[in-house]
Amino acid sequence: MSVFSWPVRVYVEDTDFGGIVYYANYLRFCERARTEWLRSKGWSQSVLAGERGVLFSVVGAQVNYRRPARLDDELVITCEPRRDGRASICFAQRILRGAELLADADVRVACLAAGTLRPMRLPEFVVAEVG
Amino acid sequence: MSVFSWPVRVYVEDTDFGGIVYYANYLRFCERARTEWLRSKGWSQSVLAGERGVLFSVVGAQVNYRRPARLDDELVITCEPRRDGRASICFAQRILRGAELLADADVRVACLAAGTLRPMRLPEFVVAEVG
Amino acid sequence: MSVFSWPVRVYVEDTDFGGIVYYANYLRFCERARTEWLRSKGWSQSVLAGERGVLFSVVGAQVNYRRPARLDDELVITCEPRRDGRASICFAQRILRGAELLADADVRVACLAAGTLRPMRLPEFVVAEVG
Amino acid sequence: MSVFSWPVRVYVEDTDFGGIVYYANYLRFCERARTEWLRSKGWSQSVLAGERGVLFSVVGAQVNYRRPARLDDELVITCEPRRDGRASICFAQRILRGAELLADADVRVACLAAGTLRPMRLPEFVVAEVG
Numbered sequence: 001m002s003v004f005s006w007p008v009r010v011y012v013e014d015t016d017f018g019g020i021v022y023y024a025n026y027l028r029f030c031e032r033a034r035t036e037w038l039r040s041k042g043w044s045q046s047v048l049a050g051e052r053g054v055l056f057s058v059v060g061a062q063v064n065y066r067r068p069a070r071l072d073d074e075l076v077i078t079c080e081p082r083r084d085g086r087a088s089i090c091f092a093q094r095i096l097r098g099a100e101l102l103a104d105a106d107v108r109v110a111c112l113a114a115g116t117l118r119p120m121r122l123p124e125f126v127v128a129e130v131g
Numbered sequence: 132m133s134v135f136s137w138p139v140r141v142y143v144e145d146t147d148f149g150g151i152v153y154y155a156n157y158l159r160f161c162e163r164a165r166t167e168w169l170r171s172k173g174w175s176q177s178v179l180a181g182e183r184g185v186l187f188s189v190v191g192a193q194v195n196y197r198r199p200a201r202l203d204d205e206l207v208i209t210c211e212p213r214r215d216g217r218a219s220i221c222f223a224q225r226i227l228r229g230a231e232l233l234a235d236a237d238v239r240v241a242c243l244a245a246g247t248l249r250p251m252r253l254p255e256f257v258v259a260e261v262g
Numbered sequence: 263m264s265v266f267s268w269p270v271r272v273y274v275e276d277t278d279f280g281g282i283v284y285y286a287n288y289l290r291f292c293e294r295a296r297t298e299w300l301r302s303k304g305w306s307q308s309v310l311a312g313e314r315g316v317l318f319s320v321v322g323a324q325v326n327y328r329r330p331a332r333l334d335d336e337l338v339i340t341c342e343p344r345r346d347g348r349a350s351i352c353f354a355q356r357i358l359r360g361a362e363l364l365a366d367a368d369v370r371v372a373c374l375a376a377g378t379l380r381p382m383r384l385p386e387f388v389v390a391e392v393g
Numbered sequence: 394m395s396v397f398s399w400p401v402r403v404y405v406e407d408t409d410f411g412g413i414v415y416y417a418n419y420l421r422f423c424e425r426a427r428t429e430w431l432r433s434k435g436w437s438q439s440v441l442a443g444e445r446g447v448l449f450s451v452v453g454a455q456v457n458y459r460r461p462a463r464l465d466d467e468l469v470i471t472c473e474p475r476r477d478g479r480a481s482i483c484f485a486q487r488i489l490r491g492a493e494l495l496a497d498a499d500v501r502v503a504c505l506a507a508g509t510l511r512p513m514r515l516p517e518f519v520v521a522e523v524g
Contacts, residue, residue: 027417
């Protein structure tokens, strides 16, 4: 089965004084890939928030940084979702430069009601997708 | 008359691969000083947005970058507001490292209605402050 | 003559509590387009810094914000460079959503020696391009 | 024994369209506290990099997000370092709003040689501090 992936180019904004990508920014890259996975299923966060009152909110993240990414690198971010109970999804993600694994992350995302920021069940259409 | 100013420390997150502060981040520093000026007058953007439905939105910015700031620098950001018509405020701002002028900026801020994002008049309590 | 342009998608990381793109982030988008213009000419900033000791550094920026960009927007950033004296380039840039002009910016970029951060002349191969 | 802590104010730049702090930005806050812990011991990253050729680089991070932080919140970030082998330090960190725990993080930091980005032993003066 193919794994969803999304390309990310490293720009100056992503780097720090050490000449490498700032460590928090890998989490931005991971979120871009999750967003594009969602979009590939026909949904967007702006529509989910505006029309259904659903926010996806990260409740846990674990990242292993193996090798630094640098300016101008062309990265690929993978995204493998699986259901985690009734209210959250776990995404296994990898940050690759060619065949080289630069970092991997497990990111757990929960559903919040947009108005109250209280947890809510995963919408049916999300459950259907991540099983 | 004294000028409002706010200290900002440069952290790794602010720097880029050139070893200096990334150019867009000076605008973040300037906005911190504007926010603290507002707070010094007894208001906050979260209260203004939540209770009065007012967002302050930047409509124009001009920045001159003279000397780079670097990691660990202690900067001071000044903030001199003046009224600019019925719907906006102009902030003259400087970014200093000791007596050294690193950058200066003119930032024009307008009022938007939080729901519609349409322009609205400056609230009376803001007009009273910036004359 | 065609104008160089580069697509940018708006992600959650780019937005702020007002539901719109944070004002400093438009400058990140503009810099991505300048970087890709440079790449389209066969150069990259990492190679220029590493092999030739040249950093491009923004010395001035003027931005007009006309309409807010929002989450999930597909933007296009244009980039029109012209030479500005012996040591800098001016980029006229626009941020578009379809035919709608959201913002425009004039960004002046100078050359610095990577080690000393002192100004230096534009390299010949840059002059040849922006004439 | 007292725990090192550092105050962080939430600004617009830290928030996202959900009205809460963007999840990657908690890692920026954590890094500010680590930097200030280091500074409280008389060192700075710029001096360590420039004079000793040492970069601290995050090799692992685990974050639990419990409650969202919002615009204008006054947070406190704690920082409890302990040695982890010969080449890395583990920081236990918490993000608090008053007595309320918003998030906690374990961040593992290793030493890299600034030029080569290769791992190196913790400098003696760091070992002396974190034992």
